[in-house]
Amino acid sequence: MNNLRRELELLLLLTENKDYSVQMLADRLDITRRQLYYDLENLRACGFKLVKTNTKYRLDRHSPFFKRLHENIALTEEEAMMVYRLLDRLPHTDYLSKSIQSKLERFFNLELLTDVGQRRQAESNAAVLREAIQLRRVVILKNYSSPHSRTVSDRMVEPFLFLNAEMDIRCFEINSHTNKTFKTSRAASVEMTDVEWLNEQSHKSIFTDLFMFSGEERLPVELKLGRLAHSILLEEYPAAEAYITPANTPNHWIFASEVASYLGIGRFVLGLYHDIDVLGSAQFAAYINEKVKAMNQKVTL
Template sequence: MDEQRKIYRVFQLIARLRSPFGCTKESVANDFEVSTRTIERNLNLLRDLGFIIEKNGDRFKILQYGKDLLRHEELIVFTLEEACAIRDAMDLGSIAGPLRKSLLDKLYALTELDELSETLRKNSVSMSIAQIRLAIKNKERIILKNYHSVNSNSVSNRLVEPIRFYNYFRYLLAFEVESASVRQFKTERIGEVQQTSKSWKCENLHGNQRIDMFGLSGNKPVAVVLKMTNRARHLLEEEFQEATLLISQVDDYYVYKGQVYSFEGIGRFIMGLADDVQVIEPIALQQFVVRKMNAALKTWKQAN
């Protein structure tokens, strides 16, 4: 757990330092519930790795360079020996599931091996994300080819205006032209991305929707608190790596504190582990789960 939190925190710090306004040590320390001294050590680690971090007032930011201005030898890469050492350390630790895959992808992306670069290049999800990011930057429409919808159990092409990614590129929020509505798309279900070179036409309809950890969208977040067994905690972190920072241990159980925009997503998780999860807050979520379970039980009895 500690290893996961440390690595996760460093990656998150890099992301925040790359934002237009950077970040303060205090804000990052508060978010991750660590001391500012810990964040200072993380900043020094990044400097040692070659990141150029500038300070403006109390805010820190990674200095950006145009890719065409950088020579290969100036890029931050790992040698084969370094990459293998990090990978072996991960293998010996407790990091597993989606988090391990995510870390290895980023490690390989920063390694000077042609075969590792080729592995990542063939990753269709990574390629789709890169194309979508370009379309978002240029405010252009794209076609999500062969998108697999679980709800309708169908595969189709979707003409969309991509708005933003959520949950570490797990989901894409986009305006779908055919339905004239903002929808969420899971990036791993996109077959490929086709550029159209056509500009957005419906930006005024994009709205301000957000997506929670469970992939549900909305405008108003609802705070939830769950009490879980170690089994439930492990399964939640394995499926949603971002949950790691929202879980704390209390005696022999674990507490998840987060926000959701719909009870549907978190409700499915709770019902799937009914013996291992207890809803503490809010009461509305407790009532939602009870209604869903009663409806499922009624349907099951009628079918049998």
């Protein structure tokens, strides 16, 4: 086995959902342990991140190589949804298109409407909403079915932002004077009016933070992370890497971002309080202090 082929085989083994010991890897590749250590060092030199647990090795899928590869060939969820919808227009006897749709559903875990009629109604509604956004017009969501209030009624709104691959629409509702997110499939139809937007200054898009909490408000936070907190943050929330920079002290990092709620990041900080310093935001520091006081009261009772 030549060197290139052997190193490619090693890459494949290390990316399987298994942990291999040095001896196991050497046996699989039919090489000595010394040669294997040499190959592992080559991988590290090329930017691959090796994770060692006790005596077992695996390759970190967040290595720069895999991130670049994923960015170049992968579809985003919105792109996947668009492909899915285009395939949905083909005849139902087209088995190839149905096979591709099944793979898209599994791989992207798409939130899909199972009823074809509902999907087409949602697409029809989205077409009117797209035009309304372009023309900055008020629309009426006819016979909108709300699962929260368990009512069916007309909603007069100013639509301004699609979400979730056009399955949701962010609107300013005129009667309640609030921003709400509506499902495009829950309106029997959408009627565009001649009335132009009057409340654009009140339009607020929804924001989803790294910890999967959503809201209109953006709350700045800044943390100083130790090695453990840094590793766990990246393991549980890989997208956090874009908001992390090295700190001035060795083995420490600065995480600076915005969150929609203190709930998600608060749980993270409280769980690793010994390895995290709260910087910057007095409001977030006060939130953490209140949580600590509440926990102390429970412990002393």
